[in-house]
Every structure is written in structure tokens, then in C-alpha cells.
Amino acid sequence: MTAPEGCDLLIRNATVVTGETVLHDGWVAVRGDRIVGVGSGEAAAWQAERVIDGEGGLLHPGYVDGHYHLGLHLLRGILPDVPDDQPIGPFGRWLSALTPEDELVSARTAAAEAALAGFTGIVEAGSAFDTDAMAEGVTGVGLRVTLAAPMIWDRPGPEPLTGKIDRAPCDSDHALRHLGDELHRNAEDGLARGHVAYYGTGSSSEEVMAEAARLAREAGVPMHAHQNFTPADAAAEKERYGRDAIVHMAEAGLIGPETVFTHMNVLSDAEVEAVVETGMALVWHPANAAYYGILAQARSRFPELARRGVDIGFGTDVAKTWGFGDLGFAAFLTMRAAGEDVSPETLLKIFTTGGARAMGLSDTGRIAVGQRADIVLRRADLPEAMPEGDPLKHLTLTLRTKGVRHSFCAGRQIVEDGALVRADVKEIGAAARATARGLAERADLKLPERAAP
Ligand SMILES: [Zn+2]
Known part of the structure; x- marks a missing residue:
């Protein structure tokens, strides 16, 4: 022996x-x-x-969240349970008010919640201004994070936040210069990594999209963006290209296996085929799609895409009435309501290898x-x-x-x-409360007050 x-x-x-x-x-x-x-x-x-x-x-x-705006984490208690008429208002003001210290506290609070819910990794959704503070917030709790330069956009248009945040200029030179800012992190195999992202296809020129794809392919990292959120977004994109956006991007070489698109709530049959053929990956937000009532306007194609072998991760996006770990349940029930089945095997894959794909890790x-x-x-x-x-x-x-x-x-x-093990949840809570109060004041938002029953 x-x-x-x-x-x-x-x-x-x-x-x-x-x-x-x-x-x-x-x-x-x-x-x-x-x-x-x-x-x-x-x-x-x-x-x-x-x-x-x-x-x-x-x-x-360990589960991996494929798309999370770490800097908006402390907004959870302030956002309404039902979206208001101008959902972008609080987001823009909050993002404008964030200091590096706020971002650290926000990221650390999110990481604590994620760790205690069974997660070991988070993909930041391209909105971290002080990426070092964000990296410290997440890796200080012991989790992995991948980051990209924030708010890369150069096309004012349907994306409501574009041009509304002073420190995120809507400018091609700025976008092209900063797309690869976080890739230096991949020189070593640490917990914090870098990827490429532009905010969304609706707010990016084809020049920025092409350069982002080139950079991601060269560096072997994922390229993230928001896409096809509402039927109105999909229609605007169709008008812009004269055909379905995903079909156009596939034929123009703007998307490929490096691409990870988030939302994708509204897809035509031809776009579903293009997703499968390009080998791109997706991040699914079943709770967000339900929150904004999108499931009543467009049939989700995610169950079909999962059956056809497309790599899909879950994205918590902005925690409103859900948290990390709730999305399997949200996906199962929202799809059952539409007569579709998503099996526990598929949900596990989405939480694990699908999230890891969004993070750019094939050995996780x-x-x-x-x-x-x-x-x-x-x-x-x-x-x-x-x-x-x-x-x-x-x-x-x-x-x-x-x-x-x-x-x-x-x-x-x-x-x-x-x-x-590496952070104290009581200290995190105290810092989160103080930070949310300060941010709410500077962003001119009200902390909710419930009358005693
Ligand atoms: Zn997002």
C-alpha cells in the first residue's frame, strides 16, 4: 500500500x-x-x-454572481418596492455622490451578504469608480471579484444614465483610452481580476464595441455589456441597425465567445440563433425582469437558451426585493408562470459554471x-x-x-x-448604516420610514 x-x-x-x-x-x-x-x-x-x-x-x-452593481448595494433599503416613473433618478444621483470610502463600505457589505449566502465570486457590473476600493471591499471578506473601467459610453441615446454623471463623460476618446484599465490586475492570479466592459450597446458606438471585443480577445478576458433590457430598447436598436441588433453584431464581428451580455430579456428567433452560433455567454436577471414587468411584455428565451447549451450566469444586478441566492427560485417560479421548466440541474449550472464563465474562469x-x-x-x-x-x-x-x-x-x-472569518458583520452593519445615511443626504434621497404598527 x-x-x-x-x-x-x-x-x-x-x-x-x-x-x-x-x-x-x-x-x-x-x-x-x-x-x-x-x-x-x-x-x-x-x-x-x-x-x-x-x-x-x-x-x-461556490456560487458566482455574474453582474452586480456593487456601488448601488446600500440603495436597497431606499429603492421603492415597485419601480417609480423615473427609476433612473436615484441611481444617477447615488452614483454621482459615491466616494471611494462609500464604495469600499458598499462592496464589503455586498460581499458579506454574498459569502453568507454561499457565493465565492462577484462580477462588478462596470460601475465602480474607485476600483481599488471596490476590490479591497470584496477581497477583504475573502471573495473573488472582477472589475472593469466604469461607465464606458460615447453615444447619448436610449440609455437614460448616459451623460448624466459628470465624472463619467460620454466621449469616444475617453472610452477608448479607458476600456482596458483593469486588465493589469490579471498579471497575477489574485482574487481581484479585470475584464473589459462598455455600459451598454445602446450607449456605445460600433468603434467602441469593436475595440472592446479586440481588447478582450487579446487579453483572454470576458467583455460585458447591458443589452436588450426592454422591448423599447430592442426596438431602438433594431431601428439603429436596420435589423435585429444581435444579428447585426454577430455579422459585424462585434460579439463572439468573449462576449457576456446582461439582460437579453427581448430576443427574436434570429437573435436566439445568433447567440447560439457566436458562442457568447449571457447573464440572466429573472428578478429584475419581473420587477420591471418585462415578463408581461416579452417571453423570456432563457429556458430555451439553457437547453441549447448557452452558458448563462445569474445576475443580482441591483438588489431591490431580492438578494444573492434568491435567483434560482425567482427563475424557477417566473418561468413556471410562463409554462416553462428550469430544472435544478440547470439552476446549479447557472449559479456555478455559468457565473464562473461570466468571471472569465474556466477552472472554477x-x-x-x-x-x-x-x-x-x-x-x-x-x-x-x-x-x-x-x-x-x-x-x-x-x-x-x-x-x-x-x-x-x-x-x-x-x-x-x-x-x-475575515470581517466582522456587526462592524460592517454599522458602517453600512452610517454610509447609507450620508449618501442619501448627499444624493437628496429619503431613507424609508415606516409608521409603527
Ligand atoms: Zn446592470
Whole structure:
């Protein structure tokens, strides 16, 4: 018999959801920032520095949010439960008022929520002004983040925020100069990475879109943008190009496998074909699409796109009445309302490998040898997980954000026994309250007051 091999961490006696299968009485071995072994039964081949008894709980790849405006996180308590007539007003004023310190507190609060809900990574949605502060906010809690230069746009038009934020000039020279600002982060394999983004296709010239695609292809990183949010957006784009926007962009070489478009709520049959053929990836916002009533105006094509093998991640976008981890449930129910099915297997893929694709990581999102050690272990003693039944259904639809016991990102522990390891949630809460108050005042927004019942 060969001598046991050394590893840093062994989690045994867990229900391991690998992404391909479920291993009962399973185990995972981690060395450094990578998974070095996966199996079920006795893990006799491993001599671990630390052994954790999973007590039968679910162990799964860390979730990745594919599109989140970190700087708007503290707006959650202020935004109305029903969109008002001018939903852009508070966003523009808030973004204009943000200081680097506000951005740090906002990002740290978002990261804390995400970590405790089973997430290990967040894609910032191209609206971080002080990207160093944002990176510090997220990586300080221990999660991964990828960032891009903020508010890249050069075409005043249908995008309502364009030209309304003084420090985000609507200008081609500015856009072309700053598109690749965050790529320097990829020189080392740290928790904070960089990608390329322009804000949206409606607010970008084809010159900016082409340069963004070129830069992303050259650097091997994702290229993100907002697209096809409402039927009116899709119609404006169709008028601009004289044909469906996605079809035009595919034929003009403006989109390809590097492209990650967010929203995509309104797609024609020809656009669905173009998405599949280009090999691009998408970020789905089922809660946002429902919040703005878009599902009543356009049939979502996401269930079909998922069946056809398009890589899709979930995007929390701006947390209004939902948070990280709620979107599987939101997708399932909103699609059921339309007579469509999205299976727990598909939801898991969206939370894990789909999010990792949006982040630009192909070696993240599964429990397998060689993958990054971004791992979440859930408690087995939650009533929601009883009886055991279908582990994937429990995980994606019933447990959702609940029951995160331990969590690791790049092999480093970020949650232990349900509490943050690298940050103090009470301190985060105090800073979040003070920061939101200051921001609301400067942005001339009212903090909500509810009368006592
Ligand atoms: Zn967005």
C-alpha cells in the first residue's frame, strides 16, 4: 500500500454536489488553492492537516454572481418596492455622490451578504469608480471579484444614465483610452481580476464595441455589456441597425465567445440563433425582469437558451426585493408562470459554471481535481433539508441562501460555522448604516420610514 499523500484540508462525510453528479458519503481534498482529490467512502489516501466532518451536509461549488452593481448595494433599503416613473433618478444621483470610502463600505457589505449566502465570486457590473476600493471591499471578506473601467459610453441615446454623471463623460476618446484599465490586475492570479466592459450597446458606438471585443480577445478576458433590457430598447436598436441588433453584431464581428451580455430579456428567433452560433455567454436577471414587468411584455428565451447549451450566469444586478441566492427560485417560479421548466440541474449550472464563465474562469465552478478550491459546505440539520430527498432541488430551490456552515475561496476559509472569518458583520452593519445615511443626504434621497404598527 502506498503512503498517504499530504493535503491541507479534507472535508469528509458530505453529500458532494460536483456539478456532474452527487457523491453520497463523499469527500474533497484541498491543497493550496486547488482541489486535489474527490471521492466517496473512506479517504484513506489522504493525510490532511485539517479534517472536517461534513455530517452529511451538502458540499457544492461556490456560487458566482455574474453582474452586480456593487456601488448601488446600500440603495436597497431606499429603492421603492415597485419601480417609480423615473427609476433612473436615484441611481444617477447615488452614483454621482459615491466616494471611494462609500464604495469600499458598499462592496464589503455586498460581499458579506454574498459569502453568507454561499457565493465565492462577484462580477462588478462596470460601475465602480474607485476600483481599488471596490476590490479591497470584496477581497477583504475573502471573495473573488472582477472589475472593469466604469461607465464606458460615447453615444447619448436610449440609455437614460448616459451623460448624466459628470465624472463619467460620454466621449469616444475617453472610452477608448479607458476600456482596458483593469486588465493589469490579471498579471497575477489574485482574487481581484479585470475584464473589459462598455455600459451598454445602446450607449456605445460600433468603434467602441469593436475595440472592446479586440481588447478582450487579446487579453483572454470576458467583455460585458447591458443589452436588450426592454422591448423599447430592442426596438431602438433594431431601428439603429436596420435589423435585429444581435444579428447585426454577430455579422459585424462585434460579439463572439468573449462576449457576456446582461439582460437579453427581448430576443427574436434570429437573435436566439445568433447567440447560439457566436458562442457568447449571457447573464440572466429573472428578478429584475419581473420587477420591471418585462415578463408581461416579452417571453423570456432563457429556458430555451439553457437547453441549447448557452452558458448563462445569474445576475443580482441591483438588489431591490431580492438578494444573492434568491435567483434560482425567482427563475424557477417566473418561468413556471410562463409554462416553462428550469430544472435544478440547470439552476446549479447557472449559479456555478455559468457565473464562473461570466468571471472569465474556466477552472472554477465544479468540484473536480484541478479546479480552484471555491467550496461551500451547508449544514445538514436545517428543517428545509429534511428529509434528504433530491439534493439539487434542496440546494437550488429550498435552501437557497440558508445554512452555509463553512466556505472556502481559493482554499482560504471565508465562513466558519455560519460567521464571516475575515470581517466582522456587526462592524460592517454599522458602517453600512452610517454610509447609507450620508449618501442619501448627499444624493437628496429619503431613507424609508415606516409608521409603527
Ligand atoms: Zn446592470
